[in-house]
Amino acid sequence: MLSALVSCGRDKPASELSFESLPDTSGLSAGADVVQEFEPYRMANGAVRVKGRVRVPDGTLIQIAIKSPKGQVSMAMAQVRVQGQWFDTPPLLGEHGPLPKGEYRFELLSHFTPTWQGAEGEGALRAGPSLRGPGITRARDGAAALYLVKEARL
Numbered sequence: 001m002l003s004a005l006v007s008c009g010r011d012k013p014a015s016e017l018s019f020e021s022l023p024d025t026s027g028l029s030a031g032a033d034v035v036q037e038f039e040p041y042r043m044a045n046g047a048v049r050v051k052g053r054v055r056v057p058d059g060t061l062i063q064i065a066i067k068s069p070k071g072q073v074s075m076a077m078a079q080v081r082v083q084g085q086w087f088d089t090p091p092l093l094g095e096h097g098p099l100p101k102g103e104y105r106f107e108l109l110s111h112f113t114p115t116w117q118g119a120e121g122e123g124a125l126r127a128g129p130s131l132r133g134p135g136i137t138r139a140r141d142g143a144a145a146l147y148l149v150k151e152a153r154l
Helices: 002-008 119-130
Strands: 035-042 048-054 061-067 076-081 086-088 103-111 136-138 144-153
Touching: 035 103, 035 144, 048 061, 061 119, 076 086
Parallel strands: none
Antiparallel strands: 035 048, 048 086, 061 076, 061 103, 103 144, 136 144
């Protein structure tokens, strides 16, 4: 009983402050452009489409979100699969119809994980870890990702 009382009064040893060690991703953006062509365009009915050429395997799922230049909320968004290094979104409309003319921010996003890519993105899963170029990064879990912002006027 005496030893229990003595140990209760002791201070716990101080633990050292440490920082989370993340992989160095500084070299991932070096290399040829992953997004080699990017063209948002307006259809005759005012709907917007986005097409482009990307250096990723066929079947890779890419999400394209359209935002106002300083906005946080997407005004329109689509997910498309790459075929022959090309993608083209379906016609996109805003909440109230065609997006007004003006400047927009386009965010391209792809995670090279089984959950994101699904069965059709098998080639993307194999290629993801070796991808390099502007927009390539790593998530906290080390999985490869593509995140690139483009600005354009519609």
